[in-house]
Amino acid sequence: MDYRIIKKSKITEYLNNLINEYVIFAPIEKDDIVLYDRIKSGDEVILDYSNSVNSPKEAVIPQLETLISCKNNEDITCVKEHLDEQKRFLLFGARPCDARSLLFLDKVFNDEKCRDVYYMNRRNALTIISLGCTRPQETCFCTTTGGSPFSSEGSDLLFVDIGDDYIIQVITEKGAELVEKLDLENTQNDELTKMDIVINKSKARIEPEMELKILKDKLDSSFEGSAWEILTEKCLSCGICTYHCPTCHCFDMIDEETKGKVERIRLWDSCQFPHFTMQTSGFNPRPTYKERYRQRIMHKFSYCFDNYNMAGCVGCGRCVSQCPVNLDIRQVLTAFYGKHEEIRL
Ligand code: SF4
Ligand code: SF4
Numbered sequence: 001m002d003y004r005i006i007k008k009s010k011i012t013e014y015l016n017n018l019i020n021e022y023v024i025f026a027p028i029e030k031d032d033i034v035l036y037d038r039i040k041s042g043d044e045v046i047l048d049y050s051n052s053v054n055s056p057k058e059a060v061i062p063q064l065e066t067l068i069s070c071k072n073n074e075d076i077t078c079v080k081e082h083l084d085e086q087k088r089f090l091l092f093g094a095r096p097c098d099a100r101s102l103l104f105l106d107k108v109f110n111d112e113k114c115r116d117v118y119y120m121n122r123r124n125a126l127t128i129i130s131l132g133c134t135r136p137q138e139t140c141f142c143t144t145t146g147g148s149p150f151s152s153e154g155s156d157l158l159f160v161d162i163g164d165d166y167i168i169q170v171i172t173e174k175g176a177e178l179v180e181k182l183d184l185e186n187t188q189n190d191e192l193t194k195m196d197i198v199i200n201k202s203k204a205r206i207e208p209e210m211e212l213k214i215l216k217d218k219l220d221s222s223f224e225g226s227a228w229e230i231l232t233e234k235c236l237s238c239g240i241c242t243y244h245c246p247t248c249h250c251f252d253m254i255d256e257e258t259k260g261k262v263e264r265i266r267l268w269d270s271c272q273f274p275h276f277t278m279q280t281s282g283f284n285p286r287p288t289y290k291e292r293y294r295q296r297i298m299h300k301f302s303y304c305f306d307n308y309n310m311a312g313c314v315g316c317g318r319c320v321s322q323c324p325v326n327l328d329i330r331q332v333l334t335a336f337y338g339k340h341e342e343i344r345l
Contacts, residue, residue, distance in 0.1 A: 003170070003195075004167075004179050004185060005168065005185050005186070005191060006165060006166050006185075008164055008165060009164075011042065011045070011047065011166075014182060015039070015042030016041065021087075021088060022088045022089060022090035022127070023089050024039050024089075024090045025039070025056055025089070025092070026045040026092040026093050027046055028046060029049075034049045034052045035052055035053055035054050036054055036094075045093060047161075051095055051137065051140075051316060053322070055246035056091050056094050056246065057247075059091055060102065060119055060122045060126065061105070061109075061119065061249060061251075064268075065265070067266050069263045070262050071260060072261055088127065091126060093159075095130060095131065096130050096148065096149060096150060096153075096155065096158070097142045097314040097315055097316040099152075100151060100154045101154070101247045103153060104247045104304075104312060104314070105247065105249060109249070110123070127156045128154060128155050128156050129155070129157045130152075130154075130155040131166075132149055132150040132161070132198075133150070133202060134198055136206045137317060140206060142206065143203075143206050143207060143315070144315055145311045145313050145314055146310070146311060148203060149199075149202045149203060149206060150202065156171055156174040157175040157179065158171060160198060162194040163194070167191060167192070167194075168184065209334065210333060212311055215333060215337055216302045218336050218337055219302050223298065227335065228293070232290050232292075232293040233289070235272070235292075237272045237289055237292060238272070239270030239273055240319075240324065241296070241318075241327075241329075243270065244318040245313075245319055246314060246316055246318070247312050247314060250268070250271055251268055253266050271292060271295050272296065273292075274287070274292070293327075297332060300313045301313065313329075
């Protein structure tokens with residue numbers, strides 16, 4: 001592996017050098033909360049943070065995008081969405097769980113039977129620089145879902161905080177290209193030793209809690225169980241867990257007509273909303289909280305294995321920290337895993 005080093009004090013300059021070439025998304029602070037957002041200058045970025053409220057999926061799946069637009073007449077000339085195809089995209093300071101989540105989204109949107117050109121257009125233009133987690137939060141469970149606080153899966157470069165500097169692990173060719181452009185120094189042995197200490201200390205704080213294959217079997221055999229009703233009785237179907245989740249990707253499409261123009265718009269949707277599966281006849285196969293929440297869990301921890309051989313959850317903990325009624329996905333999973341004698345939250 002190729003390693004480089006950069007002083008923390010140089011990060012702003014580093015980003016400002018890249019800002020003309022890349023559309024950069026990075027963690028920033030707005031109204032006392034940390035969000036991933038597009039930046040205009042390197043000094044907006046904060047890197048001493050635990051995790052952002054929103055996930056960086058918006059860089060590849062915007063909340064709302066125009067797919068095609070046509071003149072509202074006989075002319076059926078269709079125009080692609082207004083994406084700045086000249087630019088490249090950079091996701092800077094993403095957490096390793098969020099970088100991994102893009103590998104999952106790739107499986108969904110880059111399936112050989114159904115390739116989403118809008119997603120792939122952005123994805124191919126994206127370089128991901130992630131920042132390893134020296135202080136995993138109480139809500140993090142990335143190791144249970146196959147990741148780790150310093151996983152490099154999905155990243156092009158991985159930064160490791162060793163005090164005044166970051167060690168940069170060069171993971172892919174895209175990452176190597178970026179590093180060469182910035183002419184960064186090579187590392188010394190003592191710096192690599194510091195990096196190993198930081199990584200091992202962090203990994204020791206977040207041990208896996210379950211074996212995913214066993215969890216899948218237990219969920220599959222509990223599909224009809226009455227536990228679902230008990231476990232989900234406090235869910236509000238607000239959809240916050242899905243909107244902030246880096247791997248949730250359900251969407252709706254609508255055609256909007258304005259003066260002289262028709263636009264086909266794609267926007268985020270949520271399987272937790274009561275009308276998500278409502279059919280034209282009025283029949284709804286998931287009429288209650290139980291069926292909707294069960295779908296979310298089964299999709300992530302059973303069906304995704306069948307389809308992609310990977311969990312549809314990276315253990316970022318956002319749905320744990322942001323659910324308004326504290327419905328904790330880890331407690332639901334451990335209840336089915338058999339670690340809790342009584343299934344009641
Ligand atoms: S689990 Fe929590 S965040 Fe998700 S829909 Fe239910 S109440 Fe909302
Ligand atoms: S299900 Fe929850 S913990 Fe898992 S990736 Fe989504 S928001 Fe994160």
